[in-house]
Amino acid sequence: MPRVAFYARYSSDRQHERSIEDQLRDLTAKAEREGWTVVETYCDYAVSGAHAGNRPALQQLLADAAARRFDVVLAEGLDRLSRSQRDVADIHERLTFAEVRLMTLSEGEVSELHVGLKGTMNALELKALANRVRRGQRGRIHDKLSAGGLPYGYRVVRELDARGEPVRGKREIDAEQAEVIRRIFAAYVAGESPRAIARRLNDEGVPPPRGTKWNASTINGHRTRRYGILCNELYVGFLIWNRQRFVKDPATGKRIGRLNPREEWIVVEVPELAIVDRELWDAAQTRKAAYDGRAVHRTRRPKHLLSGLARCGVCGGGYVIRSRDYLGCATYRESGSCDNDRRIRVGELERRVLDGLKHRLLSPEAMAEFAREYRSEMERRRKTRTRDTRRTEKRLAELNREIERLVDAICDGTATPAMRKRLEEREAEKAGLEREQAAAEQSENGADVVPLHPNLPELYRRKVAELETALKDDATKAEAVEILRSMVDHIAIHPRRTANTGVDIELHGQLAAIINTARPENSRPGRARTVLVVAGEGLEPPTHGL
Template sequence: MRVGIYARYSSDLQSAASIEDQVRVCRERIAREGWVLVETYADYAVSGGSMRARPGLQALMAAARAGEVDLVLAEALDRLSRDQEDIAGIFKRLTHGGVRLVTLSEGEISELHIGLKGTMNALYLKDLAQKTRRGLRGRVEAGMSGGGNSYGYRVVRRLLADGTPVKGEREIESAEAAVVQRIFREYTCGLSPRQIAARLNAEGIPGPRGGTWTPSTIHGSRQRRNGILNNEMYVGRLVWNRQRFAKDPDTGKRVSRLNPREEWVVTEVPALRLIDDDVFAKAQGQKARYAGWAGNKRQVKKRVFTGLVTCACCGGAMTTNRDRYYCAARRDRGTCKATHGIAVAELEGRVLDGLARLLVGNEAALAAFTEEFERELARLATERRTAGDAQRRQIVEVERGIARCMEFILSGDGAPGAVRGTLMELEARKSRLEAELRAATSGFPKVTIHPNLPDLYRRRVGALSELLADEATRAEAMEALRGLVTRIAVGPTETRGLCTVTIHGGLAGILAFCADPAKSAGSTEFLVAGAGFEPAAFRL
């Protein structure tokens, strides 16, 4: 019986030794039963509420699908999952693959365990969440923190006379409090969040998380009431339960949702006040006045290269403002000295026109690519055949060992138990080798080059602009084009108003090879010039 052990502990507040304890008692059970341990799978500091973010459990399920284990052993059913849907799915998939599920607490798991224990574990999670929130609410109503901390304060750690720690107390951090007061003062005097962030970064003042300041850190969100200018803690008012978090059943990630205002818990904490009421009210009035100015000018159509354009000076992202790309680090943080920008239409036109002229007009490059592509396919096929031959030889050797063990048992020359462990290990190794052989020799479809590839290729490249302009085909064309480019770096030139555009990505490596195979080893970028673009402008 080939066994895979699974162990998990749920939070970083627990000891990692919990995994070792679970594995130890499972090993003892395996030794008593005479089973063979194939592999141990573990997840450290991961909640049992979802299986999608647990690599150890995912690896265990993959091993079960591949036929590498006959039985899964865990300390208890809640180590596998506390979610009813997940635990039912795990049991269903293991049963379908002929894999038994056994725990030390419940024994061999059946449908009855899945129904009863799955419900109990789910109720445990719900009850734990309710008790935790009740405790946090009590702390908030006492004027203490309900989790997290705001910029301008520090957490106070002290002990009562009996040694009991007091959690959640805060006090004003004078240096950070001065920055908060400065932000409100400069904002009410007419400076924008972008200008304030640039000033703070220029003076080397670290942001709330130790990095640089951004405009969003200062102005925040009106709906979620976050950001420096929205934080009511600065007027001595602690607000808790503005939002709640729920796990997305498809991704397993937490998603925030706003709570109704009547569910908010508000506690007065005058000792933590940093800002006067009139200053805070003035700041809120300015935010409300400017909030909807650009609402009808927001970009609703995604650009072809959105998220791929970077500044060649600092390496940061470039964002659009009125149909031009500018360095976001300069605009939002003031940490880059780059003054160059490029129109969206010009960038897209230069990239598309440059690719079209180079790719369509270079017959030798296309022929070289086709030849190299076929050569690479042949090389990969040879490698897979070679790997399969090696595994077949190992399987033959294992089968010989199994035959010798069987011959020894049937001859009656010794106790069969003496070779029982060896025989089981050989059988397990044979199963693994056969699974590896199946994986190595399957899933590799036959790929051939279309005889009219050059003509088809020219038509597709030449029609890129038309495909992007047509709303019916724009999304598909954008996806194909963006899949070839890792990033596009835009840099300044000595001539004001002109920029260099450098494309990085797998496509650039292919083009560089086609231009000059001898020079392009490892190259992944080329230069797209303006007028008069020639293949010699490759940056290799």
């Protein structure tokens, strides 16, 4: 009796959750008529059919199909599986390879013809649906209603029209949030920075638009894309639609925003929704223009040696340039939600990290831990190779027996074309397994084992000292920076526990890179062999108090 798996999905845009129950009811009736055994049901709730990659149930179905857990996949229609022509073709191909039949209530058993024609129709329907949605949104805008979304400072108005249907897109001012918006504009015009404003709002416990904390970016926004408190024209009485369009990345299924030309924007005046007066708005925009006109990317200081590697040991946020030569916690600076206010000079951090690289990371304790992990990893690999070797030998024996039977049949003149094809397939599989077996034997003989120099710590310290000297020479600085950065996983910076000032540093090293750096030039392994040096790349425990 064939084993069948059901797949059902409903979209968040047009359907209700009961749609799943309706689909499963019809699928069950079909299975009962055919005498199939239902072994699994896969359902994706409130997920668009435009991209298969973002549907966990469908992905699990394909994985189970590859494992031969069922013989038939049954869905209401091809559009339930996907509206993407490429996804439909991929799903059909994968199920066919797994020798699983694909059937739908609408199309019956799905063939390549269905995939081509129906896939095209579904793709066109998806495009038509998008056009209908945009037409409806455009109509709302012309009626001075919102096309979607709820900006901070407003609330949804729930009422019925003359026909008794809900009015969609109507908004009104939220008096409490509107007062916060006026405070933000007034403080900004008075000279306060978005960071200072965000910190004050967090200190006062004012609820933010999203999340748990106000951030500078929430207030500052983006002048070109017109988002953020200070850039939202709705606050001055203008409803703007079609500033940007969204397209889906075919590789990830994620929506990517792309700015439309200004002449395509639709602007409608809604004075009843204005929160700030024109004078205050213009003053804020004048100040933003003065700052945003700077070529910030050209005035930034060059990246320092450890740029991007330093983290706050309290909140995990980045440690970034806060003033000319100092690094500080970005979260503390942006929102004040982290209490790590300690700063450290860039030069001091580099000096302490270089000192740690030279004297701490390859201490006797660290080397002993590395040796234990190395032996454990090599033992695990040995057991894996042994298990794989036995499996390969067993399969080779089966192939040899089957090949012998097929050859005998050919010699006797009783072979069919299918048997000759099977012989070719089995011989190809045998050749592949023999190559894998030879590679495994070479690895077992020590081809991939990395020998460690008995005086490795001292060689390593000399190498770091040479790199430190190379940093002072412009001709060799770039290469030295690259090598040193490869040896550091990250740097955690904590407020010093024993004082009200200063910081403690934890240096987490990339041990594989460290070992490779310390080896003589003529004996360094290639990249594929370096990874076998250590089971895990992070060095534990971290180095404290540098």
